[in-house]
Each structure stands twice: as C-alpha cells, then as structure tokens.
Amino acid sequence: MGAVLSKPTRREQKMAGESLFNFSAAVASRKSDTVHIQIEENSEVFTIPLRALEFLSQILSSMAEGKTISLIPSDSELSTQQAADMLNVSRPHIIKLLETGVIPFKKVGTHRRISLDALLAYDTEQKQVRKSSLEFLAQQAQDLNLGYE
16 A cells, blocks of 8 residues: 555644745745755755655645645555545445445455545545535525524
8 A cells, every 4th residue: 555654743743834834835936847955964965846845745734733644656456444444434334335336346355455546536526415415405594594694
C-alpha cells in the first residue's frame, strides 16, 4: 500500500502551523515548475517539482490540524478493511457494496481487492448524492416555512 504516518504530536502540530503561512506564501509566489531546496544543516541543494512542494504544503496543513496522513499510490489495491477505514464505514458494509456490484472488485484467492480509483469514484459519487439530498431538504424546509432561516 503506502505510508501511513502516525498522528502528529502537539509539538509537530505547532511547528507545522507556524511554518504553514510562510511556506504557503513561498509556494504561491513561484513562477517556475521546479524549486531549488537547500538543507540548512549541510547546505545540500536539490531540485524538486513545484507540485511536490504544493503537496508538502497540504501535508503541513493536515499536520497543523492534527490529522493522520496516508500516502497511497493511485494504482493501489485495497483490502476491505483498508477501504472501510478510508470511507469511515464498517467492513461488512463494504462487503455488501462489493457483493451487490456497487463498487467493482476482484478476488485474489479468497480475498477481495478494491482499486483505489474505484473506491474514490464511489466516494465522490456519494458526496454528490449527499449534497443533492441536503439541498433538496433545505429547499423543502424553505418551501414549507419550517422556521429555518
């Protein structure tokens, strides 16, 4: 799979939060698609793509919020437990979605494997369904003058 970093400590959260504003400003001001980085301790200089630096900014933001970070290659296949953890649902619910054909999967021996792309597509679709339903309910509450203003 990929790397799962443990939840940041309070010290790491504080450090990430303090550096985030200046870091984000430096990323936003870049005109080139490459960035030269220098390590202060040993003066080593190397070049990375700007996109990697933008990704690092997102990591710092998540760390500042105290979130755990997972790095997963896009062509990964997930177990049912990993998929359940990503969607924050139970493993039996994931298995039901797989067996009813809602999310495509393949079997490796007796184990079900779900492509990350398929899982993310399902998640995006569900977010859109939830958004549409919420908009419908909000409009209905307005139409029926239920006192929500």
